[in-house]
Amino acid sequence: MPENKTNSNRRDFLTGRILKQAIENTGDNLADYLNQSTEEFAAPTGGSTIRLSTRAMATEFAMVMNPGPSQQVMRASDALDLIHEYEQLMTVYRKSSEISRVNATAAEGPVTMDLRLFEILDRARQICLDTEGGFDPSSGPLIALWRDCRLEGRLPTQPEIDACLQHTGIDQFLFDHDAGTIQYKSPENELNLGGIGKGYALDLAGQFLKSEEQEHWLFYGGFSSILATGIHNGLPGWPVGIKNPLFTSQRLGTILLQDCAMSTSGSSVQHFRHQGKRYGHILDPRTGWPVSELLSVTVIAPDAALADALSTAFYVIGIEKALEYCEKHTQVGTILIPPPAQGRKLSPVIRGIPNEFLFLDRDQLLSQ
Template identity: 80%
Template sequence: MSEKKTNSNRRDFLTGRVLKQAAEQAGDQLANYLNDATEDFAAPTGGSTIRLSTRAMATEFAVVMNPSPDPQVMHASDALDMLHELEQLMTVYKNDSEMSRVNSTAAAGPVSMDPRLFEILDQARQICLDTAGSFDPSSGPLITLWRECRQQGRIPSQQEIDNCLQHTGIDQFEFDNSKQTIQFRSPENELNLGGIGKGYALDIAGQFLTEQELENWLFYGGFSSILARGTHNQLPGWPIGIKNPLFTNQRLGTVLLQNTSMSTSGSSVQHFRHDGKRYGHILDPRTGWPVSELLSVTVIAPHAALADALSTAFYVIGIEKALEYCDNHSEVGTILIPPPTQGRKLSPVIRGIPNEFLFLDRDQLLSQ
């Protein structure tokens, strides 16, 4: 079925009788993120919602709204449609995408591009510089190497990693902000927005919703990126569940998000073992090897793209440097969860998140 026909069908669906029924039957489920009622730690809970979704960037994106008249639902549908255009702009998995065109031609000379693509690439470059290379949009060759080795049932050699490192690092890319062009040093260079693209898509689609004067909504992409605006269920924000990284079927707590974004990174799900050793999927771009100091990192930031990139960067740089970053950027908050020192109870390290917006299950925490 063509994308145009799919979008048309969704619009017809939303304007019909089924929309009214969906709103009436939404109940108290706020997607997978929102907190179910629990008496364990008096966390805020969600109420009735309307939810629309689409699949883009190899994951599910959804808009969750408070029940209200039809116009907000139509605008939400239009925002979801925008994601497919943004995917075509940023993906490296389609040969005809704008990002693939830049990767294939920028070694020959400065390349201009869609202003939105330059904007997010320049954001990624700046975050890379601000985090001393712990988030790096040029680390695609390393990611590819580890993926191929995993498929072969082995880990890469240091020589293979060193070969990749010769072609990574943001200093190998020349950005011209006045002309909005980028030039690569080598044909082996590559830019990849895998660690920030979903967040940027949420920011752009969320900006559209704001322009349409929608005040209260939650927009998420996959299981890691969330953008929230306004309030829900008479709460000062949207209640978002935080999983226990050791037991992912357990809810560690709830955070209230209002006019901000949240992203979580960790290796509890994506990892593999070789010769009895566990390797996570998050690489340190500076060394080419997986990192494992933390179980998970949650970042709250003004924009989803920034939250996305920083959750990866904080996972790489560890607790001390992550806290230092937050101390220097008061708009950023974080929940850092290291492995337990004894037993199975956790000791989260929290910075920049007010107590009135964070509710943790004390039974799962190590007494301080």
């Protein structure tokens, strides 16, 4: 959707053309991820909301708020406008973006950049180290190889993958924290924030809203990245749905988010088949091949950038390593869903999420 059309639609909303209708919406119209309770399990219920959205980073970003003063709608609109500014910092799909400039010149010598970009690249570097390479912002060449091969209807060859691996790995990027610069070891190196950028954009926009003293909202990017603060419908947080990764039209449960972020990764939607075999879109940066140990991973974390990166990392490193990470970082919680050993019922592995904030449909779970 063109940006000017998006802004026009949102301004129509702000002038009141559809404000009354939005306020009258019930929880059914909250969003696909906000939930009504069912007879099977007593999930929290979403109530009336106001919702604004924009298109950025090839997906939808939306702000969901409790009905209230008109000023909060104007602030939400300003926060959505900021998402486009952050996209210009982080997208590798525009030659004019800040990160594209860094990728094009950092092999020639240390490059300075917008402090926000340096901050998130350094954060991605640290998460890469903490997850033993399960999340790696330097894996862009591998992603591009698989994308091209998919369009050609074939798999990459091992020599092609090995060639990419020679230019990936966070050790090939020299960070100077005092100067705020990065230098690449090779012109073939590339940094890509595709696995953390949406979350970071939510965090920055959320900081703006908090500076404006707006307290109760849920902000999402692409339905897989969510940041929530405050309360909704008399609940200690915002009710967010968790899909069944085997049957994505079914809701497996509901989680209450308060002053935290959530991200989900899986290959149930994005995948392709070659010669009868299914390949997911999430690659192991260490081997260059898709991973398939888990059906889906949901991560709860203090901020959306961390939740984004860890949901990908946990999917790659598997259950044992993911639980080890949560043991060391107690502010992080996770729901890990492996394929069922038999039948269709699931056996989630849950760590660090209080029972009073998680409501699962027991009929879809294997009895323990």
